Amino acid sequence: MKSPSEGTSKSTAKSAVKKTPRNMPDPGPPPPLPADLLIPPRPPLPPSPSPSRVTTSAESASEPPAEPVVETESAVEALAETLVEPSTDTPTPPSVDSPVEPVEPVEPVEPVGSVESVESVDPVDPVEPVEPVDRAPVETPEAREPEVESSAELFVEARAPRNDHTSEVIAPRLEDRTFPLTAMPLRPMAAEAPVALAPDAVVVRPRPLEVPDPVVAASVDPATAALVVKGITKNFGETRAVDGIDLTVPAGIFYGLVGPNGAGKTTTLSMIAGLLRADRGSIRVNGIDAASDPIGAKRQMGVLPDRLRTFDRLTGRQLLHYYGVLRGLPSAVVERRTADLARAFDLSDALGRAVSDYSAGMVKKVMLAGALIHSPRLLVLDEPFESVDPVSSAIILDILSTYVAHGGTVILSSHGMELVERVCARLAVVVAGQVLAEGTVDEVRGELTLEQRFIELAGGLSDVEGLEWLHTFSD
Numbered sequence: 231m232k233s234p235s236e237g238t239s240k241s242t243a244k245s246a247v248k249k250t251p252r253n254m255p256d257p258g259p260p261p262p263l264p265a266d267l268l269i270p271p272r273p274p275l276p277p278s279p280s281p282s283r284v285t286t287s288a289e290s291a292s293e294p295p296a297e298p299v300v301e302t303e304s305a306v307e308a309l310a311e312t313l314v315e316p317s318t319d320t321p322t323p324p325s326v327d328s329p330v331e332p333v334e335p336v337e338p339v340e341p342v343g344s345v346e347s348v349e350s351v352d353p354v355d356p357v358e359p360v361e362p363v364d365r366a367p368v369e370t371p372e373a374r375e376p377e378v379e380s381s382a383e384l385f386v387e388a389r390a391p392r393n394d395h396t397s398e399v400i401a402p403r404l405e406d407r408t409f410p411l412t413a414m415p416l417r418p419m420a421a422e423a424p425v426a427l428a429p430d431a432v433v434v435r436p437r438p439l440e441v442p443d444p445v446v447a448a449s450v451d452p453a454t455a456a457l458v459v460k461g462i463t464k465n466f467g468e469t470r471a472v473d474g475i476d477l478t479v480p481a482g483i484f485y486g487l488v489g490p491n492g493a494g495k496t497t498t499l500s501m502i503a504g505l506l507r508a509d510r511g512s513i514r515v516n517g518i519d520a521a522s523d524p525i526g527a528k529r530q531m532g533v534l535p536d537r538l539r540t541f542d543r544l545t546g547r548q549l550l551h552y553y554g555v556l557r558g559l560p561s562a563v564v565e566r567r568t569a570d571l572a573r574a575f576d577l578s579d580a581l582g583r584a585v586s587d588y589s590a591g592m593v594k595k596v597m598l599a600g601a602l603i604h605s606p607r608l609l610v611l612d613e614p615f616e617s618v619d620p621v622s623s624a625i626i627l628d629i630l631s632t633y634v635a636h637g638g639t640v641i642l643s644s645h646g647m648e649l650v651e652r653v654c655a656r657l658a659v660v661v662a663g664q665v666l667a668e669g670t671v672d673e674v675r676g677e678l679t680l681e682q683r684f685i686e687l688a689g690g691l692s693d694v695e696g697l698e699w700l701h702t703f704s705d
């Protein structure tokens with residue numbers, strides 16, 4: 231899921247840091263990070279304007295450049311997932327099953343993480359102590375390794391975005407969320423207010439359509455669910471990004487979250503992952519209430535965030551090292567798993583190179599490897615297949631399918647309807663921050679393909695007028 235800022239964020243970050251030469255030898259394990267990496271937050275942004283269905287060229291031209299909107303969450307994610315220093319000063323809590331092996335201090339090999347490279351990073355909240363959690367290990371060979379609960383650094387509470395403040399509800403709530411699948415009445419779309427157009431305006435005219443009422447299939451037993459989300463809501467200024475979403479995700483399945491751009495998928499996943507705080511509602515991960523035990527809930531999860539910004543001056547090996555030790559794994563285990571994951575994701579040859587030199591797909595893969603390294607019970611993956619080539623997609627899918635077959639749960643967002651149709655046992659269609667359909671793929675799509683159903687729920691296709699000049703060719 232991209233934001234207006236995403237296209238520029240990587241290049242900005244890249245330009246702000248010194249590149250590591252591509253053929254530079256692998257500098258080995260990562261150094262500890264300087265404490266001055268943490269930069270004070272920026273002042274709050276003004277509330278973003280309400281979206282309009284019609285955009286005139288004049289309006290577009292006069293609009294200021296889009297502000298990066300969720301740098302804070304990304305930065306917190308980056309900090310929480312990768313770069314909180316594995317300091318020997320930070321006490322690592324004892325595991326239920328076995329003591330945590332102390333992480334070996336590592337020697338700096340090069341300056342890491344200049345201030346410019348993390349300019350948007352907000353300070354991290356104080357680390358909360360980790361409570362040992364009694365849980366049955368997943369039946370995998372990895373699970374038989376010394377079970378080490380995470381160190382506290384990973385479970386840093388996310389901060390609210392800098393422009394986050396509550397506001398009035400601007401979108402009417404959908405009234406009936408439990409309409410039977412078989413008899414869906416259609417209701418007309420609300421009429422739009424007339425808009426004064428410039429003569430050369432580009433007009434997107436929605437075709438006449440009817441939007442079905444929400445569809446929610448037979449419910450799953452929340453007692454055994456890997457994830458139960460109830461009524462979560464999130465406002466960004468005057469924008470209601472998520473509007474009372476309910477989800478129940480059974481354990482051991484792929485669960486898809488689909489919806490048009492700006493529907494609220496990333497915001498929802500960010501709240502589930504603990505990177506954003508919900509304004510309202512509750513989240514339970516494997517029975518652990520995320521509000522009362524955020525560390526316990528986060529311990530259950532591996533997260534692939536929506537943005538691929540990370541501490542990309544580290545090599546792939548260093549990055550995975552941090553992912554692992556911050557989850558409390560002993561160095562030897564991290565090393566072994568790093569090699570396994572790199573082989574699986576076809577990154578072995580790239581492990582010694584700086585992540586800033588990776589392609590987008592490679593960054594996604596190394597971050598996905600980082601989300602897996604502590605063998606979590608729930609994977610929260612925001613568009614895991616975006617930018618990934620078909621061969622790598624098939625490999626990732628294979629890895630995840632095996633994970634799911636062994637009891638792991640994956641909730642993922644995707645714009646790939648065919649993939650969701652093929653892979654996910656259940657899905658939710660989110661439109662304008664609300665779940666319009668939920669259930670098995672068959673239940674949601676009905677007689678249509680999932681793509682047709684998606685388009686229908688998303689408001690149908692639009693006819694575009696005002697771009698005739700595009701067909702005149704300037705040469």
Ligand SMILES: Nc1ncnc2c1ncn2[C@@H]1O[C@H](COP(=O)(O)OP(=O)(O)OP(=O)(O)O)[C@@H](O)[C@H]1O
Nearest residue numbers: 231232299300391466471491492493494495496497
């Ligand atoms: N930090 C933020 N500040 C202000 N508005 C935000 C912020 N994050 C998200 N939004 C807004 O919330 C709404 C939902 O955004 P979100 O990123 O969750 O959508 P999405 O479904 O993931 O979209 P896409 O498929 O395009 O990635 C959008 O209107 C977006 O502009």
